[in-house]
Amino acid sequence: MSVLLDKARLRQTRITGGVLIALGVLIAVFLAPDAPGVATFRLSRPTDVWPVPNLVVPGGAFIYVVSALLAFMGVRLFLKGGARWSALILGIGLAIAVAAFLVWATAGKSFSLTGMLQATLVRAVPIALGGLAGVLSERVAVVNIGIEGMLLAGAFTGALVGSLAGGIAGLAAAVAVGGMFGFILAALVVTYRMDQIIAGVFINLFVLGLTSYISSQVFQEYRALNNAPVFRAIEVPFLSDLPVIGPVFFNQNIFVYGAFILAGLATYYLFHTRLGLRARAVGEHPRAADTLGINVYRTRYINVTMAGMVAGFGGAWFTLGSVGRFDEGMTGGRGFIGLAAMIFGRWHPVGALLAALVFGFADSLQQKLALLRTPIPSEFLAMAPYIATIIVVAGVVGRARAPAADGKPYVKE
Amino acid sequence: MRVELKNITKRFGPVIANKGVNLTIEPGEVLGLLGENGAGKSTLMNVLCGLYDPTEGEIFIDDKPVVFDGPGDAIRAGIGMVHQHFMLVPVFSVAENVVLGVEPTGALDHLDLATARAEVERLSEDYGLAVDPDAIIETLPVGVQQRVEIIKVLFRSADVLILDEPTAVLTPQEVDEFFQIVRSLCEAGKAIVFITHKLNEILEISDRISVIRRGEIVGSGDPKELTRPELAEMMVGHPVDFDVARAPYAPREVILDVADLTVLRDHGAVAIDNLSLKVRSGEIVGIAGVQGNGQSALIEALAGLRRVASGRVTFDGTDITHISPRARHRMGIAHVPEDRQRAGLIGNFTVAENMVLDTYYGPPFAKGASIDWGRVHADAARVAEEYDVRTPSVFAAAAHLSGGNQQKLVVARELSRDTRFVIAGQPTRGLDVGSIAFIHAQLMAARDEGDGLLIVSSELDEIMAVSDRILVMFKGRIVAEYAPHIAPLDKGEIGLVMAGAAA
């Protein structure tokens, strides 16, 4: 019987191998001949405490090595199998392919790698917090398509209240308003038994309409209402001086630290506390929870409201953590990418955070590549995070398991 | 602890589920509550365990009236229920399931799983209920899951245990073990309510019997003084004939030949392991076995709904291993799915629409790309009449029919056309005696007309009642074959084999 299992896996492994070989060939044919000179990656600034020398990579040679490596891994997988490692090898393969791509884009120029990694974290923030909001609500089986709207509400409130009463107040208000929309979503789906996806779509359209209305009706006239202070980066003493790691992890603003801390807290809450156990039970088997005296409705209200608060905090990043100004529809689909991160991260807070880093990388990559003037049109670079999202959702679904009652309303008899 | 139900009535809108029920539950005794499917047993017990509010009537505990606002209150009062469909979270461990709702915690709401584990171990020792506290529920056999349910109730220090159809999922041997557990609980002073529709079991285990029919208690008595036919008549309301009428066994050529079949589950585990079987025209082959031994995968593979990993399925000489469900259907293979609500019917579709769910695409119902609804409605009305599907009209939504009529609708759809082979999964699960008899008669009629039938059921009684040959399935294999025309059936022996004794 194990022969059969191997057969199914072998096919999958062969496909993976084929993909790697194709990738290797594509890189050798298209990228390698077009990478003259060396690519210089700057790792630190001259003013740093411990400067690190630049990483200098010979363009053509490096790309040929990568393509040979890819071809080797691909052929090995194709011929020898080794199904257990195929996912890992595919991951490594994609990573070095991206590295080759970066080298190709940088060949003959210089490029701040540390800067890009720093931007990766920054850009991962709204996605990670959106994903975390998704985890919190889907763990109690409420599908939250409204995260995009909650992010937007947080961004708007942050700008408005931040302009009036300062950053801290703006942040608090953003969290409160996000929580309010979480509560509204819970009310619609739990109490009024509205379809969860329609309720989420409503929240998105309503928040988009309301914030656009106010910004064109009010902000146009009173510009001072849309000019909030921005939270500056906070250097962690000593740690921020470490080369590469310092600027990437320890010289960021409260939103970046907040995303990491919240992911940790959410993990503790969901997997190590009494309330978390009950929340997960409600998401997996609400009737069982009900028969044990756990209030299914209240649990859903609380968790979805918390999800809204997390999304509101993430939304404030767009204004208080970035430009200080609200623009119509400025969240640009980050909430939905957050949902993809949640799926990629297998409904686990830390998983969602790590997945968000992948998307943040795609996002910062397209932004930085635009600066390097590659022959790829900027519009196509801008699609990168969206395409990555589709690939992730298409590739991971079926392997990851959603909470069993996800999306299903619970009707108490 | 003594519990009394006084004059309990429960209505759901216009439907009366329980009417004026009086019942007393004494400590240290097993009260058997007998009734057909749909008689109102579960509703009554859901009232007692706080899931439903009674429309009228009162509950007394030790002569004091109590009102339960939700199951939490009933649990605190010492009433625990083991539901027919287990209320366990499949991805949680045994310990997590046991403590859920009454969790031991430390600082910062931290879940104290060590204590939980110790408690589970203590209870399993005290009552002889062996389970591993760290095992994940979905990996456990149903018999063990049931023990977890009992530990769960005991952990909440229940004095009254309500067991709703507890033996439905067990093999005969597991039932014996289970009865041991019930007796030891009684000796420990617990009161047990044992709900079932099985006459033998209620006679064996109960100290007192109450029979419920159409929501009312229609009789009570001492098991020593009651007989099977008396109880059956009380339960159904008229005398019951237990035998299925059948023509002599006259099998013809092999119509379905399954050779070395291997089928995988969704996540790659082996569901059917190198299985071979043959079904002849004019015979009913029954597949017995504990649920989860690959029966569903076998049905799905034969119906074309699940990919076959290796092996061959031949129908009337043609290889059908990899052809589509519709192609099989066209060859005269009918399929009554195991779960009518999930897979057999579309609840929001009308009776007529459901009647043509797998025949709408061809003549006489389709004309080119359109469906001739006039023809569909006329035909559906005729077939519904013929198969005794009781519905206000063919425009009624299928969801509004009773379970028995829904199943008759599915059977009508599958058998009313020209069939040569019928696959039926759990054809009478959850039905009343009248519907069961009707459906068995229809299956028998198909056999007598020369169809081959493969019937899968987890109810060994049903398999023994209808089959010409019985195959026992265990862990994806056929492990034994019995034929009543060769040697009389021994239920105990088949039960042992179902539990894996032959493997």
Next chain:
Amino acid sequence: MNAMDKATQWRLLGRTQVEDLVIVPLFAFVAALFLGALVMAATGVDLAVIGQSYVALVKGSVGSLNAVSETLTAAAPLVLAGLGLALGFRAGLFNIGAEGQVVMGGLAAVVAGVALGDFPAIVALPGALLAGALTGAFYAGIAGWLRAVTGAHEVISTIMLNLISYRLLDYLLRTPLIQKEGRADPISKSVPDAAELPRLLTFIDANLRVHAGIFLTLAMVAVAYWLLFRSKLGFEFRAAGENAVAARFAGMNASLTIILAMAIAGALAGLAGANQTLGVLDRATPGFSAGIGFDAIAVALMGRSHPVGVLLAGLLFGALEAGGRQMQVDAGVSIDLIAIIQSLIIVFIAAPLLVKALFPWGFRREGSG
């Protein structure tokens, strides 16, 4: 046919009760207008101006021949795209991607129209419309294929495809084949007359914009009705939407159903885009879709995913659109208010329990019916 039959026949219109079909939408509309007024009041708009703006809303939608023409012009693409979404909803697919399909279909119609410009209208116009429909179908088909083959949920993939379509549009509008000669900004060549949807009432007033697209729209309502309730394919769509497992067990091909339902939905959304570029705008520009695909979600929901309902809801939303522009001119209230009102209509429609809780006197008591 007895009374029971009649009552159950209502189900074909989406829900069992007349209340849900007439009273809930009516209350939803009124409640949304009321809350819209509250939003205006909260942002410092005078009571008099609020009144004035709702007067303008009526005037701009049905107050004159021009207003009616504008309403019909705005309604046509909403109905077309809404029909597509309704088909998808019936098949259990929550396609949020109409917007991207409108973009791709509209652009393809322009490209085909330009290419076919030298042919007579009898060839050029159908050719351009067909190009729009096929491109929309293809674009939606990607999401359908992903769902059917990999299980990727269509909500996320269609939203990503929307975002991708905007970038793709920006890019393509700068390519030499599409960009207007002598322009540096992203704008397409103009649609030649032969491929235009002709305006209908220019003999009365040259400014009346209503065009032949409304006939296309009405035809598609009929086609969608037939498809959904009379055809084999529609039966498969509805079966898959109500109970996908039972549909599969009955031998229907789930993957094919998903892909076809998405493709047909995309074709209709593509036609909505073509309707805009060939009938109203005469060209494609960045953002020409103007959120039609999102408004169409509300239209499909309000229309209960029934073709006739979608037609009526589309007319209402078209009126809101046309009236909203008048409102902005007359009362200086941002047209974004209309988006708020639309979203509120969605929530009230989709949660009848909420409407019943807010307006208990409008409904019979439970149990008496």
